[in-house]
Amino acid sequence: xxxxxxxxxxxxxxxxxxxxxxxxxxxxxxxxxxxxxxxxxxxxxxxxxxxxxxxxxxxxxxxxxxxxxxxxxxxxxxxxxxxxxxxxxxxxxxxxxxxxxxxxxxxxxxxxxxxxxxxxxxxxxxxxxxxxxxxxxxxxxxxxxxxxxxxxxxxxxxxxxxxxxxxxxxxxxxxxxxxxxxxxxxxxxxxxxxxxxxxxxxxxxxxxxxxxxxxxx
Numbered sequence: 001x002x003x004x005x006x007x008x009x010x011x012x013x014x015x016x017x018x019x020x021x022x023x024x025x026x027x028x029x030x031x032x033x034x035x036x037x038x039x040x041x042x043x044x045x046x047x048x049x050x051x052x053x054x055x056x057x058x059x060x061x062x063x064x065x066x067x068x069x070x071x072x073x074x075x076x077x078x079x080x081x082x083x084x085x086x087x088x089x090x091x092x093x094x095x096x097x098x099x100x101x102x103x104x105x106x107x108x109x110x111x112x113x114x115x116x117x118x119x120x121x122x123x124x125x126x127x128x129x130x131x132x133x134x135x136x137x138x139x140x141x142x143x144x145x146x147x148x149x150x151x152x153x154x155x156x157x158x159x160x161x162x163x164x165x166x167x168x169x170x171x172x173x174x175x176x177x178x179x180x181x182x183x184x185x186x187x188x189x190x191x192x193x194x195x196x197x198x199x200x201x202x203x204x205x206x207x208x209x210x211x212x213x214x215x216x217x
Contacts, residue, residue: 024149026051026160028212033074035210039082041151047082047093049149053210061107064195065117068107068132076101078142082149091150097142099166105134116180119188119195128177134200140168148214158214165207170200 024039033055040048054075061068080097109130115122116130144164174193181189 024214024216026212026214028210030210031208039149044087044152045084047149047151049080051078063199064192066109068109070105070107072105074103087150087152091147093146095144095146099140103136107132118184119191121184121188123180123183128180131175133173134170136170137168140166142166153216155216160212160214162210165205169204172197172200
């Protein structure tokens with residue numbers, strides 16, 4: 001992920017004259033977990049930023065007739081461009097960027113009384129395990145708004161806030177052992193997979209809200 005922290009400085013060197021206090025480091029927390037980043041002022045209206053965010057979370061959920069024990073793991077970098085329409089008046093900015101990483105959810109279906117209910121068909125587990133994986137695209141575009149990271153800001157500490165959305169349709173894999181699929185019927189396995197895909201599709205527009213502290217130098 002070091003390449004994300006270097007990219008903003010590379011772009012800055014190529015595109016513009018920096019503000020007086022052009023460098024900024026920051027850290028925050030939000031719906032992407034905890035994160036840290038680096039910002040470089042290209043001029044009085046534009047920033048280039050690179051950051052990394054992540055978290056892990058375990059929870060249970062139901063999809064169709066299956067109950068899952070799941071663990072979500074988000075770890076991605078972000079490259080962003082900030083545009084400040086009126087930086088001398090208000091630190092409001094429009095943001096465009098891309099998230100790059102390997103965000104996923106791994107899940108194991110729980111077998112009640114040693115059986116699985118696959119789209120209404122109850123089959124014995126016989127020691128077999130049904131698993132699922134939800135993976136987001138490696139790269140997802142981002143659009144948002146925010147306050148803070150002002151290019152012409154004074155040296156020292158400040159705060160920032162971001163509100164936006166990243167887009168990417170998750171891909172779902174439902175792994176049902178062949179012996180269980182044969183008993184349940186492939187049509188029922190496919191129906192369970194579609195139920196899981198429909199649930200995952202609700203996260204294709206992933207909301208991003210975060211707040212944090214900056215230090216400009």
